[in-house]
Amino acid sequence: MEFQKPRPLSANREKEIRSLLRKKERDRQGLFLAEGFHLLEEALRGRLHPVLEIYAVESALPRMETLARTFPPLRDLPVCLAAPSRLARISTEESAQGVVFLCRKTAVSPSVLEDGPGPVILYLEEMADPGNLGTILRTAAWFGVRPVLLGPRSTDLFNPKVLRASAGAVFHLEVLENTPPDAVREWASRTGRPVVAAVPEGGVPPKEAEKGGKCVLLLGNESRGLSRELLDLASRRVTIPRRGRGESLNVALSAAVLLYEFLR
Amino acid sequence: MEFQKPRPLSANREKEIRSLLRKKERDRQGLFLAEGFHLLEEALRGRLHPVLEIYAVESALPRMETLARTFPPLRDLPVCLAAPSRLARISTEESAQGVVFLCRKTAVSPSVLEDGPGPVILYLEEMADPGNLGTILRTAAWFGVRPVLLGPRSTDLFNPKVLRASAGAVFHLEVLENTPPDAVREWASRTGRPVVAAVPEGGVPPKEAEKGGKCVLLLGNESRGLSRELLDLASRRVTIPRRGRGESLNVALSAAVLLYEFLR
Numbered sequence: 001m002e003f004q005k006p007r008p009l010s011a012n013r014e015k016e017i018r019s020l021l022r023k024k025e026r027d028r029q030g031l032f033l034a035e036g037f038h039l040l041e042e043a044l045r046g047r048l049h050p051v052l053e054i055y056a057v058e059s060a061l062p063r064m065e066t067l068a069r070t071f072p073p074l075r076d077l078p079v080c081l082a083a084p085s086r087l088a089r090i091s092t093e094e095s096a097q098g099v100v101f102l103c104r105k106t107a108v109s110p111s112v113l114e115d116g117p118g119p120v121i122l123y124l125e126e127m128a129d130p131g132n133l134g135t136i137l138r139t140a141a142w143f144g145v146r147p148v149l150l151g152p153r154s155t156d157l158f159n160p161k162v163l164r165a166s167a168g169a170v171f172h173l174e175v176l177e178n179t180p181p182d183a184v185r186e187w188a189s190r191t192g193r194p195v196v197a198a199v200p201e202g203g204v205p206p207k208e209a210e211k212g213g214k215c216v217l218l219l220g221n222e223s224r225g226l227s228r229e230l231l232d233l234a235s236r237r238v239t240i241p242r243r244g245r246g247e248s249l250n251v252a253l254s255a256a257v258l259l260y261e262f263l264r
Numbered sequence: 265m266e267f268q269k270p271r272p273l274s275a276n277r278e279k280e281i282r283s284l285l286r287k288k289e290r291d292r293q294g295l296f297l298a299e300g301f302h303l304l305e306e307a308l309r310g311r312l313h314p315v316l317e318i319y320a321v322e323s324a325l326p327r328m329e330t331l332a333r334t335f336p337p338l339r340d341l342p343v344c345l346a347a348p349s350r351l352a353r354i355s356t357e358e359s360a361q362g363v364v365f366l367c368r369k370t371a372v373s374p375s376v377l378e379d380g381p382g383p384v385i386l387y388l389e390e391m392a393d394p395g396n397l398g399t400i401l402r403t404a405a406w407f408g409v410r411p412v413l414l415g416p417r418s419t420d421l422f423n424p425k426v427l428r429a430s431a432g433a434v435f436h437l438e439v440l441e442n443t444p445p446d447a448v449r450e451w452a453s454r455t456g457r458p459v460v461a462a463v464p465e466g467g468v469p470p471k472e473a474e475k476g477g478k479c480v481l482l483l484g485n486e487s488r489g490l491s492r493e494l495l496d497l498a499s500r501r502v503t504i505p506r507r508g509r510g511e512s513l514n515v516a517l518s519a520a521v522l523l524y525e526f527l528r
Contacts, residue, residue: 141509167510167514246405248406
């Protein structure tokens with residue numbers, strides 16, 4: 001079976017698509033762009049946010065063919081052919097590997113919190129750096145965290161750098177965006193789930209922070225840490241002990257260590 | 265006490281300095297550049313690689329003055345004033361904060377391996393990504409690892425992105441560059457130190473990998489992992505168990521989890 005006959009990517013369509021590099025347009029249209037074969041594969045595997053259309057340079061078609069052997073639905077997707085210079089205008093990476101694709105955002109339902117949440121739930125307050133957010137999502141997926149709650153004013157989940165750093169986790173990990181602290185308070189109090197705040201100093205060691213095998217772990221902004229409102233929600237504070245030098249561990253590394261310890 | 269009267273940064277000097285953005289020139293001259301006030305502070309605090317000269321825009325001088333109150337030797341350093349456009353040509357970051365500085369590389373002596381090495385020693389084989397290398401060094405410093413051994417063909421320790429991601433750890437952490445696997449074999453066998461290889465699958469869980477409180481931890485290249493030669497050196501292999509989804513944990517995150525576990 002063949003791919004649908006690729007159409008050329010028109011200048012008008014390019015302009016429409018390119019607008020999705022801005023968060024405002026992603027929000028308004030409910031669409032986003034992702035790049036590269038690895039993310040395309042994860043998108044086809046994860047299926048949380050459906051792929052709608054693919055933009056590729058001609059030399060990328062053989063690799064698409066190979067991918068379609070593992071993921072036959074890829075053959076049903078419309079493909080637009082673009083010159084490398086045109087593809088570059090809708091991509092943000094130098095090494096987009098000649099493929100960019102359009103996805104529809106699927107809003108994760110808050111019912112994920114009722115429907116078998118994992119033993120550890122993560123709440124991220126105002127993550128500013130896309131690399132950190134993506135890395136934390138990749139780590140959360142690895143450790144089986146479900147769901148991840150993203151506070152208001154965080155960097156956008158569908159920012160291309162977040163998608164890349166997540167290594168595709170965004171395509172299968174359930175993330176509740178724009179979750180206010182109140183929602184955590186209400187849910188934790190109703191379910192009796194302990195709330196643990198990660199703080200750069202003064203908390204108990206990770207081993208002592210999590211006792212019943214279940215918690216909501218709060219991680220704060222890279223520079224300012226957690227807000228007072230969230231700190232007040234927590235019944236325990238946890239700090240990874242420093243043995244050497246340095247001001248702090250990066251928030252993504254802290255997340256990895258804490259998830260490892262809490263889920264051991 | 266005043267700073268030395270700043271001289272203007274000449275076009276010739278700019279050219280000489282700019283050459284240090286290339287590894288080859290850093291190697292040949294034994295010098296390197298770093299950027300921003302945070303790294304300058306860490307360089308003055310860490311003192312492993314001495315600061316020789318400072319290039320600053322005029323508007324950065326008040327902040328230099330503040331820093332000099334904590335680090336008086338800063339006043340003895342030559343300062344060259346540069347227009348922002350000239351400073352941009354010797355810097356690699358958009359937010360260099362108007363300050364770039366020149367340092368002399370100090371080669372760490374292999375005697376650090378005899379002179380009270382820490383309980384965990386890290387060997388990094390062919391780290392390719394400067395962000396990963398820098399992040400691992402930052403984490404190693406946090407956990408008090410001493411020394412870190414860097415294998416041949418790794419990304420350059422003095423690459424500006426490594427310095428930045430290390431959050432200044434390069435200025436105080438002892439790193440032995442260009443260390444061949446043979447040196448690890450010889451040292452581990454002579455001192456009886458167990459060698460543990462981090463592998464993406466098939467190893468024992470971290471808790472079982474490190475028993476005597478001391479080891480050499482081997483971490484491999486981001487794509488290819490550890491070479492056969494290094495795998496053969498190891499008496500144990502360790503894998504961080506996956507509980508959810510994803511191909512692998514990023515090497516810097518793995519380093520953080522393993523150092524946390526081995527040094528608990």
